[in-house]
Amino acid sequence: MDIINILPDSVANQIAAGEVVDRPAGAVKEMLENAMDAGATQIDLVVKDAGRTLIQVTDNGCGMSDSDARLCFERHATSKIQRADDLFAIHTMGFRGEALASIAAIAQVELRTRQTDSELGTQVLIEGSHIVDQHPTSCPSGTTIAVKNLFYNVPARRNFLKRDSIELAHIEEVFRRVTLIHYDIGFTFTSNGQLLYELHPGSLMQRIAGLFGPLYKERLYAVDEETEIVKIHGFVSRPEYSRKTRGEQYLFVNGRFIKHPALSSAVEKAYNDLLPERSYPSYFIGLQVDPSRIDVNIHPTKTEVKFVDDHSLFAILRSAVKKAIGQFALATELGFDTPPEFNIGPAPKGYTPPQPKISYKAGYNPFTASGSQVRMPLEPTVGRAPEAEQAATLELPDPQPQPEERQQGACLLLQDRYVATPLSSGLAVIDRYRALERIFYDRLQSTTQGGAAPQTLLFPVSCHLSAADAELLGELKGELKRYGFELEPGSGNTYVATAMPTELGNSDLQELLDQLLLDYKSSVMQRYSNRSESLCASLARQMASAAMRSPLTTEEAQRLIADLFACPMADTTPTGKRTIAIVKPEEILK
Ligand code: ADP
């Protein structure tokens, strides 16, 4: 009995669609790329409900003939390559002829297109791979493709989509990746009737400013290099504007966004020691190489690329970035056109420099902290076997470890970070940072205490966000008010803070909100499903960082111990890291 069937095209296309279009952002990418391949100089993207109900791209490119307007929805229908050889000289974004076939298999698509030299255009309606209607129409030259109700016939995929703010964030990222490097093309992006971006044709720098905010103009150094194998044009962030996340790192090859760990590390290596610990440079770098020296075909969504000249590219890129940072850093430091501000000449004759003074407090005993003697209850504890023994062998005694009553407040401070205090089960070493995380978290969570105390800012501060982040912040701002923030949307995608929680000290608002939104997005996708938990966890971490900036005093250490042990789950941070390690008496005796 024969059991093999050939799948109907509509089914095959639907399966293929899973690879090309896994979410609205995938369709957006393909449609923008098609418009660029058609030679458009102006491209307008409109989405509704984060692409769920509508994704529409209008371009002023070459348009399609009546029959091409039908054919373009067939699988392997492409005007961009004809022979296998063409694969080695690709100058277009697309070439597989799968995108429109895939999209048409899982949506209701309306295409209107006219070639410049035709009087009338054509309109095609296609649903689930079936052409429903085609008729002549009058329309501007170029193409408009409207994709409606994506995944209408694939409920499993539709249900898999995330909340609108997250899907919109994906679309926005695609939009940045496409538009950044095509700065000679004008783009607009409208979401739910609101114009989010209006990008005019111009330079790369203007495009970066259009996408990330005008402040970037002062934060970047230009990278330019031309060799036989590669031409580099781009910008990298000044070291002092590095970020705590790898977010803004854009690398392009021949107009295509790529991910290439080796080349990315070439950029990061160029900074050497210029970056603070755990911070990353932002960069926007375009490479031009001979298309025959790359293979873009190894990955279906084509963000991975293989280069023939991997090693030389690495070296050239690193040295180009180095040069940019080195040269410009020097130029600003020395202020070439302004005279040095001070000039220390040789010391005048007969001058003896004063001896540096060392001051010390007579009678200071480092083991006596504000009068309370540090003594470890070694003997009593060991003597108190067997329960004490038992407690000492546990990682953490149950119930909650409590500082020995008679030594309440006794503590040793280490490196501004650790506080040691005696417990009946041994010496507790508390990680200040993690303990603060726990304390602030519990405080934020407790509604009775009213969370953090707001502090009205003398001068409101503003920050610039991506459109999706601005929308997300709009959703969260009510909740954040409870934690002491007063945030109002400003013009563009800016937000203005008029009050912040006191506990955040003078933290930088931009950095703070960037981190908060980043933590929120990633925690919503992973660990926490609960909005307030993930917001509190992120805020608590940032409050802890702010508090860590001041040196640790004995009084603070004592308060820290008391506050920590007052928390019901004192032994871990909100994300499950240990706050306390107990050094058992036996270990000390050893
Ligand atoms: P590919 O881009 O890989 O060729 P697609 O499925 O994305 O495959 O598109 C199929 C074909 O439809 C393209 O090769 C092109 O000829 C035509 N096409 C698609 N979009 C446009 C557009 N916006 N303007 C003109 N032609 C287009």
Ligand code: MG
């Ligand atoms: Mg295409």
